[in-house]
Amino acid sequence: MAQDSQKLHGLLAQFDTPADLMHAAEMIRDHGYSRWDVFSPFPIHGMDDAMGLKNSKVGWFTFIGGFTGFFSGMGMIWYMNEFNYPLIVGGKPFFSPIFSFPVAYELTILLGAFGTLLGMAFLNRLPRLHNPLLKHSSFKRATDDQFFLLIEASDAKFDSSVTRQLLESTHPVKIEEVQE
Amino acid sequence: MQVPETPKDLVRTPLVTNERSLSWITNQVAQFIENKPPMWWWIALIFSASVAVLVPYYISYLIGTGVGVWGLQNPVMWGWAIVNFVFWIGIGHAGTLISAILFLLNQKWRTSINRAAEAMTIFAVMCAGIFPLIHVGRVWFAWWLFPLPNANQIWPQFRSPLLWDVFAVSTYFTVSLLFWYTGLVPDLATIRDRVKSGLAKFSYGLFSLGWTGSNRHWRNYEKAYLLLAGLSTPLVLSVHSIVSFDFAVSQLPGWHTTIFPPYFVAGAIFSGFGMVMTLLIPLRTICKLEDLITVKHVELMCKVTLATGTMVGYAYAMEFFIAYYGGNPYELETFINRAMGPYWWAYLAMVSCNVITPQFFWVKKFRTDMRIVFILSIFVNIGMWFERFVIVMTLHRDFIPANWDYYTPTKVDVLTFVGTFGMFMTLFLLFMKFLPMIAISEVKGVTPQANPHHKLGGAKEGKH
Numbered sequence: 186m187a188q189d190s191q192k193l194h195g196l197l198a199q200f201d202t203p204a205d206l207m208h209a210a211e212m213i214r215d216h217g218y219s220r221w222d223v224f225s226p227f228p229i230h231g232m233d234d235a236m237g238l239k240n241s242k243v244g245w246f247t248f249i250g251g252f253t254g255f256f257s258g259m260g261m262i263w264y265m266n267e268f269n270y271p272l273i274v275g276g277k278p279f280f281s282p283i284f285s286f287p288v289a290y291e292l293t294i295l296l297g298a299f300g301t302l303l304g305m306a307f308l309n310r311l312p313r314l315h316n317p318l319l320k321h322s323s324f325k326r327a328t329d330d331q332f333f334l335l336i337e338a339s340d341a342k343f344d345s346s347v348t349r350q351l352l353e354s355t356h357p358v359k360i361e362e363v364q365e
Numbered sequence: 366m367q368v369p370e371t372p373k374d375l376v377r378t379p380l381v382t383n384e385r386s387l388s389w390i391t392n393q394v395a396q397f398i399e400n401k402p403p404m405w406w407w408i409a410l411i412f413s414a415s416v417a418v419l420v421p422y423y424i425s426y427l428i429g430t431g432v433g434v435w436g437l438q439n440p441v442m443w444g445w446a447i448v449n450f451v452f453w454i455g456i457g458h459a460g461t462l463i464s465a466i467l468f469l470l471n472q473k474w475r476t477s478i479n480r481a482a483e484a485m486t487i488f489a490v491m492c493a494g495i496f497p498l499i500h501v502g503r504v505w506f507a508w509w510l511f512p513l514p515n516a517n518q519i520w521p522q523f524r525s526p527l528l529w530d531v532f533a534v535s536t537y538f539t540v541s542l543l544f545w546y547t548g549l550v551p552d553l554a555t556i557r558d559r560v561k562s563g564l565a566k567f568s569y570g571l572f573s574l575g576w577t578g579s580n581r582h583w584r585n586y587e588k589a590y591l592l593l594a595g596l597s598t599p600l601v602l603s604v605h606s607i608v609s610f611d612f613a614v615s616q617l618p619g620w621h622t623t624i625f626p627p628y629f630v631a632g633a634i635f636s637g638f639g640m641v642m643t644l645l646i647p648l649r650t651i652c653k654l655e656d657l658i659t660v661k662h663v664e665l666m667c668k669v670t671l672a673t674g675t676m677v678g679y680a681y682a683m684e685f686f687i688a689y690y691g692g693n694p695y696e697l698e699t700f701i702n703r704a705m706g707p708y709w710w711a712y713l714a715m716v717s718c719n720v721i722t723p724q725f726f727w728v729k730k731f732r733t734d735m736r737i738v739f740i741l742s743i744f745v746n747i748g749m750w751f752e753r754f755v756i757v758m759t760l761h762r763d764f765i766p767a768n769w770d771y772y773t774p775t776k777v778d779v780l781t782f783v784g785t786f787g788m789f790m791t792l793f794l795l796f797m798k799f800l801p802m803i804a805i806s807e808v809k810g811v812t813p814q815a816n817p818h819h820k821l822g823g824a825k826e827g828k829h
Binding site: 201202203204205206207210222223224225226227228229230231232233236238240241242243244247251261262265266269270272274275277284285287288290291292294295297298299301302304305306308309311312313314315316318319324325326327328329330 | 386387388391512514518519520521522523524525526528529532533536539540543544546547551554555557558559570571574575576577578579580581582583584585586587588589592593596597599600603607610805806807809810814815816817818822823824825
């Protein structure tokens with residue numbers, strides 16, 4: 186691996202259609218690579234299986250957010266209207282889960298939504314303000330109409346000539362080196 | 366095996382017509398952001414921004430002078446402000462319905478219209494939020510609505526539906542914004558990869574969070590989007606239910622009814638679809654998006670309008686029937702007064718716009734004629750404003766006949782409301798210029814080119 190100022194980030198193969206990308210992904214998966222990824226302008230149905238990825242964990246963050254929201258809503262109303270300053274209004278009880286429900290329900294959704302978005306950002310390690318791929322000129326079409334597959338140089342199985350041969354066997358449009 | 370050809374009548378119209386390529390979709394949506402805005406856009410922006418100025422002007426006048434500048438008087442203490450609040454918040458609901466409920470129902474046609482509809486939701490909720498805030502009278506005490514102790518250490522009391530409403534509307538706004546932004550991230554990345562100028566590159570780059578379209582990201586993204594849709598669906602139903610509690614939890618004849626929550630939700634979706642069509646029908650022609658927002662899309666929206674409009678009509682009838690059948694003379698009197706009292710003209714406007722207008726959509730010829738749909742959608746908007754007016758005006762004859770009065774709005778009431786339309790249009794025009802008005806990545810996802818099992822997606826004969 187070249188150790189000069191230009192460090193190799195990985196090999197990038199470009200494809201024309203989602204089907205080609207999917208076949209390539211299946212092949213890379215079966216060869217046991219771990220630090221690799223595919224890029225497409227839209228999510229491709231079935232790609233998770235082709236890459237051997239498991240179900241996303243975002244749901245846990247949603248659950249934690251929603252759970253916190255519901256109980257903080259109930260707790261807040263109990264604290265304010267029953268514990269800290271009980272105020273008689275219309276002969277109604279100081280606290281009841283019935284009238285507290287709309288507020289607790291809304292807070293469940295509010296914090297659940299924040300949990301979802303922040304959880305997604307955390308799992309994806311976003312925002313990421315520097316990415317070698319985004320400096321690469323052909324990669325601009327990954328958000329337009331082309332499909333890419335990257336094998337990172339940091340992968341334990343990476344070997345520039347062997348990996349390049351493997352990528353060539355998937356019939357990409359072209360293969361390029363991405364510099365760090 | 367010989368596969369018989371699909372009969373011509375059963376072939377589905379594709380969601381993107383004329384077999385447009387993926388890059389055509391990108392170009393067509395991004396060109397409005399990249400090119401200099403056309404003359405009509407400047408004219409429309411200057412016009413709506415000047416109308417929008419009415420909002421800060423009349424709000425300052427109201428705060429500086431007092432609520433006496435409005436037409437409120439005993440017994441009508443809820444005037445145009447609450448009518449406008451419910452009107453605008455209802456408009457917003459179609460956006461969430463399109464983005465969340467249709468997503469859960471796997472209605473792929475939503476992809477072309479959801480971005481603009483969600484933008485409409487957010488701007489409508491912004492317009493709605495102004496009214497209850499200025500309606501409290503002493504605006505500098507509006508913070509009493511927040512869960513903070515006041516000067517006497519007293520907390521807000523949560524037994525009041527008005528406080529539930531604060532939580533419902535602010536949650537609705539925040540979650541709609543989060544949902545909208547989540548959907549925008551991949552499209553902002555598309556724009557980031559196209560724009561030339563340094564400032565634009567920087568801003569789109571910042572807000573696209575470094576999105577690359579990685580499948581490891583899409584996996585979490587799609588799950589998050591699904592969960593947000595799942596959260597927004599009960600949210601949108603609860604928000605308008607809670608708005609209806611503002612009325613239904615009170616003990617006034619004509620308001621204290623259990624039909625209010627479902628009837629408000631149906632009405633909200635009805636009015637929202639009216640507004641979506643009012644906005645999108647000119648937009649698809651002006652911005653040359655006919656291949657993305659096709660006649661089929663408009664037709665489907667007309668069908669939703671027809672369904673919800675008919676539900677609203679059913680609610681009007683049922684309300685009246687229960688007023689009679691319930692055997693409460695005050696309830697019945699209120700309803701007869703609504704239809705035949707001093708505000709008969711408002712009731713007539715409501716019924717003719719909301720019940721009769723959508724019935725035209727039974728006819729395919731009307732659903733596919735853009736001019737007719739556009740005109741009918743405006744009637745829907747008018748009718749739904751009158752519905753809220755009719756409900757609020759129930760107040761004008763309360764329990765003591767000596768109090769009875771006839772409410773008329775003042776110039777300030779009317780012009781503040783007109784101003785919110787200017788504000789809404791200004792925000793929408795800015796949205797058109799700076800953000801992709803169609804969810805690019807989602808539309809691409811429903812084209813045949815995106816399907817790896819389709820010929821156009823690269824699938825080969827005999828392989829998957």
